Amino acid sequence: xxNHTMTVSAVSPEMDTVxxxxxxIEQLQKENAGLRQDLADANIExxxxxxxxxxxxxxxxxxxxxxxxAKEQAERANNVKSAFLASMSHELRTPLNxxxxxxxxxxxxxxxxxxxEQREALGEVIDSGKHLLSLINDVLDMSKIEAGALRLFMEDxxxxxxxxxxxxxxxxxxxxxxxxxxxxxIEKTLPLIRADRQRLLQVMLNxxxxxxxxxxxxxxxxxxxxxxxxVVLSVTDSGPGIAKEDQAAVFEPxxxxxxxxxxxxxxxLGMPISRKLAEAHGGxxxxxxxxxxxxxxxxxxxxxxxxxxxxx
Amino acid sequence: xSNYPAILYVEDDARSARIMKMLLTGTMNxxxxxxxxxxxxxxxxxxxxxxxxxxIFLDIHVKPYDGFEMLQMLRAHPxxxxxxVVALTASVMNEEVExxxxxxxxxxxxxxxxxxxFPDRLQRVLNxxxxxxxxx
Ligand SMILES: Nc1ncnc2c1ncn2[C@@H]1O[C@H](COP(=O)(O)OP(=O)(O)O)[C@@H](O)[C@H]1O
Ligand SMILES: [Mg+2]
Numbered sequence: 433x434x435n436h437t438m439t440v441s442a443v444s445p446e447m448d449t450v451x452x453x454x455x456x457i458e459q460l461q462k463e464n465a466g467l468r469q470d471l472a473d474a475n476i477e478x479x480x481x482x483x484x485x486x487x488x489x490x491x492x493x494x495x496x497x498x499x500x501x502a503k504e505q506a507e508r509a510n511n512v513k514s515a516f517l518a519s520m521s522h523e524l525r526t527p528l529n530x531x532x533x534x535x536x537x538x539x540x541x542x543x544x545x546x547x548x549e550q551r552e553a554l555g556e557v558i559d560s561g562k563h564l565l566s567l568i569n570d571v572l573d574m575s576k577i578e579a580g581a582l583r584l585f586m587e588d589x590x591x592x593x594x595x596x597x598x599x600x601x602x603x604x605x606x607x608x609x610x611x612x613x614x615x616x617x618i619e620k621t622l623p624l625i626r627a628d629r630q631r632l633l634q635v636m637l638n639x640x641x642x643x644x645x646x647x648x649x650x651x652x653x654x655x656x657x658x659x660x661x662x663v664v665l666s667v668t669d670s671g672p673g674i675a676k677e678d679q680a681a682v683f684e685p686x687x688x689x690x691x692x693x694x695x696x697x698x699x700x701l702g703m704p705i706s707r708k709l710a711e712a713h714g715g716x717x718x719x720x721x722x723x724x725x726x727x728x729x730x731x732x733x734x735x736x737x738x739x740x741x742x743x744x
Numbered sequence: 745x746s747n748y749p750a751i752l753y754v755e756d757d758a759r760s761a762r763i764m765k766m767l768l769t770g771t772m773n774x775x776x777x778x779x780x781x782x783x784x785x786x787x788x789x790x791x792x793x794x795x796x797x798x799x800i801f802l803d804i805h806v807k808p809y810d811g812f813e814m815l816q817m818l819r820a821h822p823x824x825x826x827x828x829v830v831a832l833t834a835s836v837m838n839e840e841v842e843x844x845x846x847x848x849x850x851x852x853x854x855x856x857x858x859x860x861x862f863p864d865r866l867q868r869v870l871n872x873x874x875x876x877x878x879x880x
Contacts, residue, residue, distance in 0.1 A: 518837045522805075525834035529856040530759045536859055537766055565856060572837070585842050630838065630876070 513579040517572050524568045532561040570701035574685060577708045584628040584712050592625060592656055592663055593618050599636045600654060606644035612652060612670075614644075619657040626736040631709050635717070638702040639667045639729045645695055647671035650726075661735045662715075668728040675723040682719065683707050706731075749870055750776035752790065752797040753832070754783055754814060756806045760855065764801070764832075767859050772866075783809040787817045790824065797827060799869055801853075804833045804844075812847050819848060828869050832857065841876065851875040 537543060539554040546554070576582045600616045607614060636654075643652045650670030657664055672691050674682060681687040686700040703717075710717040714734050721727035751768060755761040761779050768777045776795055780786070783806045790797065800818065804811035811831055818824040831844045834855040844852050851869055853862075865875060 514837075514839065518835060518840060521837055522834045525836070525855050526757065526760070529763065529834065532856045533763045533767075533859055534759075537763075537770075540771070542766065542770055561856070576837075583838060585838060628838075630841070 510579065510581045514576070514581040517576055517579070517581065521568065521572050525565070528561055528565050528568075532558055532565075535561070567699050570699050570705060573705050574701050577705065582708070582712060584631060584709075586626055586628055588626050589624040590627040590629050590632070592622055592665070595629065595633055596636065596654055596656060596665070599633060599640055602637060603640040603644055603652060603654070606641060607647070607652070610647070611649045612644070612647050613650070614652045614654070616654045618655070622656055622658055622663065623735050625663050625733055627713055627733060628709075632713070632733070635706040635709050635731055636665065636667075638706045639731070642702065643667050643669035643671065643727075643729075645698075646691060647726075658735070659732075662732050663735055665731045665733070666728055668726065670726045673723045673725045673727050674719065674721040679719060679721065683717075748775040749798040749866075750778075750793070750795045751799055751801070751866075752778045752780070752793065753801040753803075754780045754786075754806055754811075755801075755803040755832070756782055757803065760803065760832075760857075763857065763859070767857075767862060771859070772863055782807060783814055786814055787821060790818070796823070799828045799830065799866070800824075801830050801832045802849075804831060804835055812843075815847055815849060828872070830869055845876070 535554045535557045539546060539551050539558070573582075596616055596618065600614060603614045640652070640654070647669045648671070651668075652670075653668045655666045655668070674689060674691070678689040681689060682703050684700075685704045688698055688700045692698050692700065707717040710731050710733065714736070716732050717730065719727055719729045751774060753761070753764050753768075755764065758781070761781060765777065765779060768774045778793055778797070780789060786809055790800075802811040802814050806814070809817070811833070815829055818827065818829055828850040829848075831849045831852040832855065833840075833844075833852065836852070836854045841852055851874055853865065853875075858865075868875060
């Protein structure tokens, strides 16, 4: 309707004007009809779009339900796996209670005199039983991690000092028969952290048991300090160290370096599990070492402030 | 409490029961040790004990009442509300230990039992300490 300027002719203006007006009206009516058609078309299109939109919405709802169902299924599967691993643990630990402890009683002479040779053989049974126990614990932990069934029990206000003091006393008992000095050095202003106490202790004991196992003389230094809202725990030993090219393998399941293999007794699961546990805390675990120069293992755990809302 | 603390242990696994008995009456020479091999009439049998227990160890998978149910009965009883109750169990995965903690057990000792550490730990439980020895 852009052309609405009327041309007024000088000759017989009335007739012309009427005709022209008629024409114009017809034209306008036509245009109007066209517009109505356009409008109707547009309406149909809008309806189609609305239709499409509604269909999409239904599809989204359906997809949401599918995701929900898949999630529930995965959770159920994980619960089954968790329950299976828990019952495995129970079933394996119960006979070990008998194997280890009856052997101990006999070795102690509770059931009559035993000679040195017998006591030594019983000692082997006890050590093997304990080794089997740590293997079971590690294999079950690793299975849990790989099944995605690992759950942390996070607590606020975990005291790292108390935790390291208990780890220190365990470490001291592990090197009691070697000229190795174990020390603990904790920064005074260390904050309380949010962590799974038991699991964090497990990580530190894994690192310390390696340090104690591989260090024949010298020192093992446990340290803790706060760095930018991250608590960094470290264990430095004066043992054989780990060559650069072997360092990645330390964190791979069932891998042991030559040092580890020579020593015997390990599973090669301690460090992979520990790294996963540190990561589950939102933290990291790494090592710094040079062959022949000892090793330092670091664990960094973020100091997450206790949540103010009860929802977390 | 005399020099000899009175101990009750509920355990349906005969071998585990025997180990505890050898440890408590043999190695530790304790005089008042009672072991229930199942949990029927639980509270009535606890009430009938003389002397009354100073500490109670409960296995969890016991019939007819499991460890959690026995704990509830004890906590609901005026005489046993404050007696230390220790779970002694082979079920020591994180979730399970968390359940014990939430249920209100005072401590948890893992099976295999560390019989070398046991005398010291028992003393600490009797002194009111809370311990969760689940790594051993
Ligand atoms: N402090 C250390 N000094 C030297 N080597 C180490 C040290 N800690 C770990 N390792 C190496 O890393 C390997 C993996 O350690 P880990 O996962 O704890 O397994 P395990 O202790 O069962 O052998 C060990 O076998 C050893 O070769
Ligand atoms: Mg190790």
